[in-house]
Amino acid sequence: MKMKFDILTLFPNMFSSPLQGSILGKAVEKGLIEIQTINIRDFTLEKHQVVDDAPYGGGQGMVMKVEPIARAIESVKSQNRSAWIIYLTPQGKPFHQDLARRLSTQLHLVLLCGRYEGVDERVRELFIDEEISIGDYVLTGGELAAMVLIDAVSRFIPGVLGSDRSAAEDSFFNSLLEYPQYTRPVDFRGSRVPEVLLSGNHSAIALWRRREAIRQTSLRRPDLLAKARLTEEDERLLEEVLQGKSIGDRGLRNADEGQK
Ligand code: 4HQ
Secondary structure, eight states, X not given: OOEEXXXXXXXXXXXXXXXXXXHHHHHXXXXXXEEXXXXXXXXXXXXXXXXXXXXXXXXXXXXXXXHHHHHHHHHHHHHOTTOEEEEEEEEEEEOOHXXXXXXXXXXXXXXXXXXXXXXXXXXXXXXXXXXEESOSSOOSBSHHHHHHHHHHXXXXXXXXXXXXXXXXXXXXXXXXXXXXXXXXXXXXXXXXXXXXXXXOOHHHHHHHHHHHHHHHHXXXXXXXXXXXXXXXXXXXXXXXXXXXXXXXXXXHHHHHHHXX
């Protein structure tokens, strides 16, 4: 089934190039996803099309008015009552791979992009199903956050990544970082591709990659490693990593082990 994304924004133009390019553009062409931008300004009732106003109680900046947003959401909902309404905000639950996977099971996501100081609180109270943050930093609007979400969610839709790849196979799936990748040439200014990758020994290569994934994770994201479910072999590889074997050693050792 085709998945639909409706984006409610004051800046629909921002979405043209990122979503037309490359993989997402192909997914749209293949009919796997549909992305529509809806300009909140089109849902104002007065002639000056005002979408923001000063905050009650004073303070700096402007707040997005409830009425145009309410009318825009109601227009989307009138087409599909089961649409799931998301507001992108630093106050939302942190976005991560598991959340992307769960959202990919919805048929119709509506992404509300705030500007200025955000939306009138009654928008959240009355219309929002879920609030999501893409990270602890402040953007100029929710548009880039919506694009991040669409990109990560779309990768879970069968066919989007191409026939022989699935997002479920990504290393994040086992909460480890990816192993290092190499392509030609074998020698770049004296820096060589690990020998094991040239050996043609598939089990040795798989073992090397697993060990290097564990190494990268241990070095850069010990928090992820602590949460990962490691097999007994993984635990053994972690021991080797912690004993400080170098990437180069590893490659040669693995090739040797594999040949025994
Ligand atoms: N903003 N994750 C402020 C974000 C954001 C984030 C969106 C800026 C909402 C009102 N959204 N507007 N971080 O920084 O999702």
